[in-house]
Amino acid sequence: MQAQNAKGAPGRRRRLWSFLVVLGIAAAIVPAALASNSAKTAAAKPLVVYTFADVNTQGPQYKNIAETGRVYASWVNANGGIAGHQVQYHFCDLQGTATQAAACANKAVAAHAVAVVGSFSFTGDAIVPILSAAHIAYFGNCCAVSASELTSTDVFNMGNQPLYAVGLVARAVHDRCKTINAVIIQGAESFEPLMTNAATALHAKINSYISLPAVSTDYSAQVAQATANNADCVIMIVSETPYIAWMPAWQQSGTKARMYGPQGNLDAKVIKGFAAATNGDVIGGMYPDLALPAWANYRAALSKYKADPTQIYNSLGGMGTWAAYSGFAQIVGKMKGAITGPTFLAAASKAKINLPGMVPPLDFSKPWNTTGGPKGYDRIFNHSVIFDVVKNGKILPLTTKFQDVAALAEGK
Secondary structure, eight states: OOOSOSOOOHHHHHHTHHHHHHHTOOTTHHHHHHHSSTTSOTTSOOEEEEEEEOOSSSSOOOHHHHHHHHHHHHHHHHTTTBTTBOEEEEEEEOTTOHHHHHHHHHHHHHTTOSEEESOOOSOHHHHHHHHHHTTOEEEOOSOOOSHHHHHOTTEEBSSOTTHHHHHHHHHHHHTTOSSEEEEEETTOTTHHHHHHHHHHHTTOOEEEEEEEOSSOSOOHHHHHHHTGGGOSEEEEEOOHHHHHHHHHHHHHHTOOOEEEEETTTSSHHHHTTOHHHHTTOEEEESSOOTTSGGGHHHHHHHHHTTOOTTSOOSSHHHHHHHHHHHHHHHHHTTOOSOOOHHHHHHHHTTOEEOOTTTSOOEETTSOGGGTTOOTTOTTBOOOEEEEEEEETTEEEESOOSOEEOHHHHTTO
16 A cells, blocks of 8 residues: 655646535644644543554565655654643554554554554455554554454544445446456455445446455466456455565566556555556546645655654555544644544544545545445445556656445345
8 A cells, every 4th residue: 555756747737626625625724723722732631543564574565665654754743742741652563464453453542542443465364353452542543454353343444445446347447448447455345245246236247256365476367367368457455565566467467458456555566677667557536736835844854853764655555544544633723622532533423524635525424334335334424536547657646536336236
C-alpha cells in the first residue's frame, strides 16, 4: 500500500485546479481540528494510541503505515496536541501472524489505549474481538479484509477496501475490455463477491479469478492463468511486495493485456524498469494524490520528522493512516469529559467526519447494511473511488472527482 513520491509538477497542479475548487480544500483543515475544544490544555492527560501493521515478515510489508503514525504524533504534539492532549504513539509489528496480531491487541488493551488508529492487517479476526471486549475502537483503517473488520460495530473504516476493486471493474468495462480476468492475493477473498456484483450490473463478466500466494519467487504459472483466453484486461488485487515479484514473469510473458491495480500497490516501485509493460495501466484508489493541498501538513511532517525515504507515502497505507489520525483528532476535538477507549468508541459511533480532499464526508452512525448495502460489508462507510494512470513510467491522475460505486457493489 505504497506509491509514488509526494512531489507533483506545477503543470499537474494547474490541471487539477477545478478539482480543488469543487472540494473547497484548505491546507489548514487539520490544525482547525486540533484547535477545537480549546478549554483543554497542554497539561491534559496524554492520549495513548496504537497503530498496527506488518513490517518484519516475508509477506507484504507496510512500514509506511508505522512511519506515518510516528510522524503524525510528532507533528501534532509540536502543534499543541489534539485539543491540548499530547499523543502517546505506539506501533506494534504484527509480523504477518495471527498470534502476534493477538499479542498486539492485548498490548493496546493493557496500555488502556484510546483507540487503535490507521492500521492494516490480513489477520484482523485475531485483533478485533480482543479490542471489542475492552471497548476499544479499531479506527480509520484503509483496507478491511477480514469478516470482523467488515462487520464489528467497534470498527470504523475510513477507507473503502474492497470497493476500489469495484471501481476497477467499472473502469475496465468503461475501457471496453473484452476478456477480464482477476488476480486476488490470498487473504483478500472478500473482494470477489462485490466485483462479481459490479460486473453483473454492468452486463459484463469476470472470466476467472486467480488466487495469488502472498510469498513466491516465481509467479509464471499465475501469469499464464491471468493472461489465458486472450485476456486484454487483468484486475490485480495484489499488495506491493508480491506485485514486485509478479512483474518479471508478467513482462517475460509478452502479454499486451492492461493491468488494473490498487493505489499504493501498483506504484513507482512496481513499474520501475517495466515502463513498456505497464504503460496505460490503470490505478484505482480511495485517496486523491499526495501532491494536492489537502495533504500539505502530511508532506511537511514527512520531511521534518525524517520519514524513511525508502517508503512510498502516496498510498493507501500512508495517506490512509494520516487521514485516520485526522479523523481521530476531529472526533476527540468535539468530546467532553474523560477521553478513554469506551468514551471514544461511543463518540465515534455517532460521529460525522469532514476532511475535504482526503475522503468524502463520512457518517459513522449509518453502517452500510442500514442503507441498502450488501450483507457482510456493514462497516464500509466510504463508497467512492478515484483513478490514476501509468504513462511512460510515471503515475498521473486519470480522474479528479470521487466516483460513488455503492450501487455497482450492490449489483444495481
